Amino acid sequence: MPRVLVTEPIDPAGVAILSQVAQVDQRHNLTAAELQACIGEYDGLLVRSATKVTQGLITAGHNLKIIGRAGVGVDNIDVPAATRQGIVVVNSPEGNTIAAAEQTVALMLALSRYIPQANQLVKAGEWNRKEFLGVEVYKKTLGIVGLGKIGSHVATIARAMGMRLLAYDPFISQERAEQLGCSLMELEVLFREADYITLHIPKTPDTTHLINRESFKKMKPTTRIINCARGGLIDEVALVDAIKAGRIAGAALDVFEQEPPAGSPLLLLGKEVVLTPHLGASTIEAQSNVATDVAEQIRDVLLGLPARSA
Ligand code: NAD
Ligand code: MLT
Numbered sequence: 106m107p108r109v110l111v112t113e114p115i116d117p118a119g120v121a122i123l124s125q126v127a128q129v130d131q132r133h134n135l136t137a138a139e140l141q142a143c144i145g146e147y148d149g150l151l152v153r154s155a156t157k158v159t160q161g162l163i164t165a166g167h168n169l170k171i172i173g174r175a176g177v178g179v180d181n182i183d184v185p186a187a188t189r190q191g192i193v194v195v196n197s198p199e200g201n202t203i204a205a206a207e208q209t210v211a212l213m214l215a216l217s218r219y220i221p222q223a224n225q226l227v228k229a230g231e232w233n234r235k236e237f238l239g240v241e242v243y244k245k246t247l248g249i250v251g252l253g254k255i256g257s258h259v260a261t262i263a264r265a266m267g268m269r270l271l272a273y274d275p276f277i278s279q280e281r282a283e284q285l286g287c288s289l290m291e292l293e294v295l296f297r298e299a300d301y302i303t304l305h306i307p308k309t310p311d312t313t314h315l316i317n318r319e320s321f322k323k324m325k326p327t328t329r330i331i332n333c334a335r336g337g338l339i340d341e342v343a344l345v346d347a348i349k350a351g352r353i354a355g356a357a358l359d360v361f362e363q364e365p366p367a368g369s370p371l372l373l374l375g376k377e378v379v380l381t382p383h384l385g386a387s388t389i390e391a392q393s394n395v396a397t398d399v400a401e402q403i404r405d406v407l408l409g410l411p412a413r414s415a
Pocket of ligand 1: 177178179198201202205250251252253254255256273274275276277305306307308311312333334335359360383384385386387
């Protein structure tokens with residue numbers, strides 16, 4: 106019977122599907138060395154975002170036929186190295202779209218109304234209403250960078266909240282943007298006009314530090330940024346400096362250049378910043394969707410059927 110290694114917690118529905126055709130070992134929290142030492146025993150590997158599937162690990166995985174990513178981003182997997190070795194890489198492009206979009210909107214509102222900080226103070230026995238004078242999103246301008254699946258759903262929700270929508274996405278047609286109520290424009294113009302900027306793009310060499318020191322100079326002092334896509338899209342050192350200098354009003358981040366962001370100066374900032382530990386896909390529904398989606402593809406490949414590759 107083929108063997109599949111699952112290195113991070115996934116919904117039991119996915120494990121049940123894999124178990125139809127394989128022996129499934131759920132070994133969470135393996136060190137890189139432990140993973141490297143055992144990967145040769147497996148025909149399939151299933152990961153989320155924390156496991157780094159490097160070229161070295163892929164080379165050691167000489168029996169691997171398929172690597173599954175229970176989520177969207179495959180930036181933690183060396184896909185070219187896997188392809189060279191004839192290993193299929195699959196993901197779940199749609200399973201967590203709604204979860205990530207809803208987390209984005211939740212972060213935008215939490216940032217605007219200081220909800221996490223106010224909650225913390227009330228629980229500490231304090232009653233300070235003056236400290237938390239917020240802003241409304243109604244009639245504000247939202248700049249969406251990346252109008253794909255998640256960006257589009259964010260647009261739909263934000264439109265219903267009465268926001269004006271701008272978008273930057275060089276791969277999306279004017280017609281598609283208009284259907285979503287968005288005005289497509291250059292990134293520089295979006296930087297200048299938006300009250301809120303939200304990122305929904307993959308992390309690639311082209312998009313790393315897309316938001317950098319120069320970008321912040323173009324924004325309004327009232328601009329707030331939300332990143333529920335990938336750490337590294339924003340230069341975090343420049344972001345901290347921009348917030349401290351009052352160049353922008355704040356940021357809500359679900360993803361970080363290093364996860365967890367231990368020792369990051371972001372952790373020392375005050376109520377201008379809301380941080381969550383990569384929870385964009387953490388809903389019961391999304392976890393069931395992505396685990397099922399990826400497990401079915403691994404099962405099919407192990408049965409010799411074709412798979413959709415990431
Ligand atoms: P998608 O592929 O549907 O959309 C991405 C969009 O980005 C596309 O429309 C593409 O044209 C656009 N794009 C690519 N390069 C660009 C560039 N240089 N400038 C502007 N636009 C560019 O992807 P999606 O499902 O919407 O996911 C978006 C991101 O969210 C991914 O990075 C994914 O990994 C991340 N994500 C994070 C979480 C989380 O837990 N925080 C959950 C799900 C997805
Ligand atoms: C994704 O790309 O799907 C996200 O990072 C979600 C996750 O795996 O937690």
